[in-house]
Amino acid sequence: MAGRNARSGKEQQDKPRDPQAVLALLWGEQEQPTRGPKPTLSPQRIAAAAVELADAQGLDAVSMSKVAAEFGVSAMALYRYVPGKAELVELMIESVLAEVPDLSAAEGDWRAATRLWARRCLDLYRAHPWALAATAMRRQAMGPHQLRWLDAAHAALEPTGLPAAQRHQVFVLVVGLVRSLAQQTADFDADQDREWNRLTAEVLRRHADRFPALTRAIAEGAFEPDGTDPLDFGLDRILDGVEALVAGRP
Amino acid sequence: MAGRNARSGKEQQDKPRDPQAVLALLWGEQEQPTRGPKPTLSPQRIAAAAVELADAQGLDAVSMSKVAAEFGVSAMALYRYVPGKAELVELMIESVLAEVPDLSAAEGDWRAATRLWARRCLDLYRAHPWALAATAMRRQAMGPHQLRWLDAAHAALEPTGLPAAQRHQVFVLVVGLVRSLAQQTADFDADQDREWNRLTAEVLRRHADRFPALTRAIAEGAFEPDGTDPLDFGLDRILDGVEALVAGRP
DNA sequence: GCTGTTGTGTTTACGGTATATACAGTTGGT
DNA sequence: ACCAACTGTATATACCGTAAACACAACAGC
Numbered sequence: 001m002a003g004r005n006a007r008s009g010k011e012q013q014d015k016p017r018d019p020q021a022v023l024a025l026l027w028g029e030q031e032q033p034t035r036g037p038k039p040t041l042s043p044q045r046i047a048a049a050a051v052e053l054a055d056a057q058g059l060d061a062v063s064m065s066k067v068a069a070e071f072g073v074s075a076m077a078l079y080r081y082v083p084g085k086a087e088l089v090e091l092m093i094e095s096v097l098a099e100v101p102d103l104s105a106a107e108g109d110w111r112a113a114t115r116l117w118a119r120r121c122l123d124l125y126r127a128h129p130w131a132l133a134a135t136a137m138r139r140q141a142m143g144p145h146q147l148r149w150l151d152a153a154h155a156a157l158e159p160t161g162l163p164a165a166q167r168h169q170v171f172v173l174v175v176g177l178v179r180s181l182a183q184q185t186a187d188f189d190a191d192q193d194r195e196w197n198r199l200t201a202e203v204l205r206r207h208a209d210r211f212p213a214l215t216r217a218i219a220e221g222a223f224e225p226d227g228t229d230p231l232d233f234g235l236d237r238i239l240d241g242v243e244a245l246v247a248g249r250p
Numbered sequence: 251m252a253g254r255n256a257r258s259g260k261e262q263q264d265k266p267r268d269p270q271a272v273l274a275l276l277w278g279e280q281e282q283p284t285r286g287p288k289p290t291l292s293p294q295r296i297a298a299a300a301v302e303l304a305d306a307q308g309l310d311a312v313s314m315s316k317v318a319a320e321f322g323v324s325a326m327a328l329y330r331y332v333p334g335k336a337e338l339v340e341l342m343i344e345s346v347l348a349e350v351p352d353l354s355a356a357e358g359d360w361r362a363a364t365r366l367w368a369r370r371c372l373d374l375y376r377a378h379p380w381a382l383a384a385t386a387m388r389r390q391a392m393g394p395h396q397l398r399w400l401d402a403a404h405a406a407l408e409p410t411g412l413p414a415a416q417r418h419q420v421f422v423l424v425v426g427l428v429r430s431l432a433q434q435t436a437d438f439d440a441d442q443d444r445e446w447n448r449l450t451a452e453v454l455r456r457h458a459d460r461f462p463a464l465t466r467a468i469a470e471g472a473f474e475p476d477g478t479d480p481l482d483f484g485l486d487r488i489l490d491g492v493e494a495l496v497a498g499r500p
Numbered sequence: 501g502c503t504g505t506t507g508t509g510t511t512t513a514c515g516g517t518a519t520a521t522a523c524a525g526t527t528g529g530t
Numbered sequence: 531a532c533c534a535a536c537t538g539t540a541t542a543t544a545c546c547g548t549a550a551a552c553a554c555a556a557c558a559g560c
Contacts, residue, residue, distance in 0.1 A: 036536025176430030286507030
């Protein structure tokens with residue numbers, strides 16, 4: 001990848017915004033001024049409005065002017081509170097992560113605790129489908145809520161007795177599953193989905209010879225819902241695998 | 251915007267483009283005309299140029315005019331070959347998936363075959379970091395190359411003897427891991443990354459009491475590279491879990 | 501050969517985006 | 531009271547995707 005600068009998301013990049021300022025924003029650690037008129041907004045209120053917009057109409061609907069319109073102010077007013085749109089999205093993510101999962105009910109039981117964590121995380125992605133796309137590129141800045149989630153995951157996995165590095169690998173595994181599942185159900189429109197499935201199935205039938213295994217799998221009903229919860233299934237596999245590692249089974 | 255339509259990506263949505271036309275484009279199944287001037291371009295060449303651009307400068311750099319400029323034509327010329335930008339991105343993905351992994355070396359060994367598949371997939375995401383963001387929203391259209399990858403995965407997992415629905419769940423699990431890992435290393439800029447880590451570590455130290463487990467994990471070196479390949483580790487867990495399922499171990 | 505149809509690439513234009521800049525009004529510290 | 535600091539606004543720039551109208555090119559049928 002030679003040089004730097006091969007970003008992917010729609011936000012940020014070439015504009016090397018002051019990292020320290022971004023972190024201060026995320027952590028709410030900027031001292032507020034005493035002079036001047038009282039601010040009518042706050043980064044948090046702006047982010048909350050943006051989240052509402054994104055929840056209702058998707059991430060595309062979140063533009064500076066539309067968010068500003070929610071408060072009846074001009075688009076440029078937002079720049080008094082937020083350095084730019086990229087940072088607004090970071091704040092949106094942080095805002096959505098506000099309620100950290102309470103794993104105390106599963107105290108000491110790392111399987112139950114991890115299950116609970118994953119379930120909460122998936123709920124969150126389901127409630128805010130835009131969060132998937134918003135976090136699709138590597139984000140550099142982590143706010144307190146995000147770190148609290150990370151902390152909760154590590155706390156859940158501590159009873160395994162695994163070294164920290166391996167705990168983190170397990171965490172990556174679980175997040176991967178959750179995001180993968182969230183993506184499957186994001187923005188699900190039944191009618192439209194059916195139409196696409198129909199057309200894809202048709203074209204697949206016409207080229208069945210090029211996709212033998214897939215054709216067999218479909219014939220076997222691989223894509224029909226089979227009653228089991230996909231998250232439970234995936235977690236069972238992962239946690240079984242982890243348990244084998246913990247137990248030192250060969 | 252009542253019901254549906256809460257998309258997340260930056261592309262498509264409210265414009266209900268003809269699904270059949272999109273599939274025909276992806277599958278190269280549109281009959282070409284006999285009349286009129288010879289086309290100077292093709293959807294494939296356009297997609298290839300766009301991929302080159304995205305590889306070099308990120309997905310943001312892929313705009314109709316920039317892609318068109320690569321051929322010395324006007325932006326609107328592209329619309330003779332591609333319905334719109336969303337479809338161009340679909341073509342880019344399809345283009346990048348062109349070389350389907352050859353799993354014949356691992357014939358019959360589902361663990362080795364799955365490993366190989368995952369490795370190829372991760373290589374692909376590493377080579378084209380923008381693909382992560384480009385596939386972050388639910389894509390409806392699947393081209394032949396994409397289906398070949400899916401077919402290969404199912405073929406790899408067939409020897410497990412698991413029912414097709416469970417094979418697919420395992421596939422989801424593996425994809426989740428690969429994407430999760432790809433995201434960690436996407437757009438990695440060593441200097442910048444160090445700076446962010448430094449600042450985050452500092453702010454974390456200041457609030458260590460709120461993140462006890464995370465603080466312990468960091469002290470234990472959870473984020474230092476430990477020599478083991480993260481993909482291998484994750485796959486070992488997943489495949490151990492699957493093997494337990496296959497063996498019917500309680 | 502000619503003519504008409506069809507497909508090509510271009511130009512122009514519109515509405516949208518993020519955001520830099522210059523400004524006018526408000527407030528508190530001095 | 532004054533000034534510095536801070537607020538929100540208006541204006542302007544440079545993009546973006548793409549709709550529409552156009553001029554030209556090449557084959558089909560005559």
